[in-house]
Amino acid sequence: MRSSVHPIEVESYAILRTRLDTTDLPPLTRAVVERVVHTSADPSWAGDLVCDEAALRAGRAALLAGAPLVTDVRMVAVGVTARPSTVALDLAEEPTPEGLTRSAAGIRAAVRRHPDGAVWVIGNAPTALVELVRCAAAGSVRTPLVVGLPVGFVGSVAAKAGLRTAGLPCVSNRSERGGAAAAAAAVNALLYLEENR
Numbered sequence: 001m002r003s004s005v006h007p008i009e010v011e012s013y014a015i016l017r018t019r020l021d022t023t024d025l026p027p028l029t030r031a032v033v034e035r036v037v038h039t040s041a042d043p044s045w046a047g048d049l050v051c052d053e054a055a056l057r058a059g060r061a062a063l064l065a066g067a068p069l070v071t072d073v074r075m076v077a078v079g080v081t082a083r084p085s086t087v088a089l090d091l092a093e094e095p096t097p098e099g100l101t102r103s104a105a106g107i108r109a110a111v112r113r114h115p116d117g118a119v120w121v122i123g124n125a126p127t128a129l130v131e132l133v134r135c136a137a138a139g140s141v142r143t144p145l146v147v148g149l150p151v152g153f154v155g156s157v158a159a160k161a162g163l164r165t166a167g168l169p170c171v172s173n174r175s176e177r178g179g180a181a182a183a184a185a186a187v188n189a190l191l192y193l194e195e196n197r
Contacts, residue, residue, distance in 0.1 A: 012038055019043055028056035028190065032171055035189035036182050045182070048173045050160075055169030059119050059145025060190040067144065068118040069187070070110050072103055072128040076121050079184025082191050086110055086118075088128065104131035111135045121147040123183025126155035133159075133166045146170040147186045151178035 013034065020043045022030045029051040036045045063069065069085045071077040077085035088106035091113065096105040103125035111132070120143055122129040129148050135141045148163040148170050150156045160172040171186055 009038075016043070020046055022046070026053040028060060028193070029053050031189040031193050032056065032186050035185045035192075039181050039185040045173070048175050048177070049171065050164060050173060051171045052169060055145050056171065056190060058169055059147075060193065062117065062119055062144040063187075063190060068114050070114055070118045070120050071183075072107065072122045072150075073124040073180065075180035076123040076183050079123075079180055080121070080187045080191070082188070085121075086114060100131070101125060101127040103128040107131040108135065111141045115140060116142045118143060119145045119147070119187070121183050121187055122150050123147070123178060123180040124150055126150040126152055126159035129159040129163055130155070133162050133168065136168055137166060144169060146172075147183050148172040149178035149183040149186065152176060 016034060016038055020037060022033055025033060032051055033046050033049055036049060037043050063083065069080065069083050071085045071087055073089050074087050077087050088110035089103060090106070091109035092102045092106035093109060096102050104127040107128045108131055120132055122132065129150050132141065132146065146163060146168050148160050149172060150159055153176055156176050156178060163170050163172050
């Protein structure tokens with residue numbers, strides 16, 4: 001956890017709350033929505049995010065208990081400064097198995113390393129999220145929480161819809177947007193819950 005919150009961040013949250021009323025949201029959902037909005041300076045994220053309070057509670061408890069954090073790419077990992085991460089892309093085999101992107105191959109390798117109990121954060125490639133959902137359906141991975149916020153015009157909406165349909169405990173969004181900053185923000189919201197209240 002951080003030792004202090006900078007006054008600029010305090011002021012930024014105060015401004016955010018004059019523009020977006022999140023008081024009716026459950027506490028962890030509110031924390032995630034506010035941090036993603038704060039990170040992007042875009043209040044429209046509030047209507048795009050799909051949060052499950054029970055999944056967020058389970059993910060937070062797992063993280064606070066020391067569960068591994070697995071990210072799809074290094075950009076997500078560096079955004080979560082309070083925790084070390086396994087970066088799936090760094091584990092991708094070369095050459096990748098036929099038909100897999102490097103991102104998907106990295107997820108497959110990370111699943112072998114962390115089959116049970118890790119929190120998964122996908123903030124880049126839709127193919128990484130598709131592969132994680134496939135591994136979960138095959139019984140190869142169990143997780144308290146998937147942060148599924150990949151970005152892109154090709155496949156991201158379908159990948160996130162597939163995550164929600166699969167019934168995995170998750171936070172995602174409905175649109176094509178996403179990215180490393182938003183994914184890291186969702187995790188940081190769980191880790192820094194008390195700081196911006």
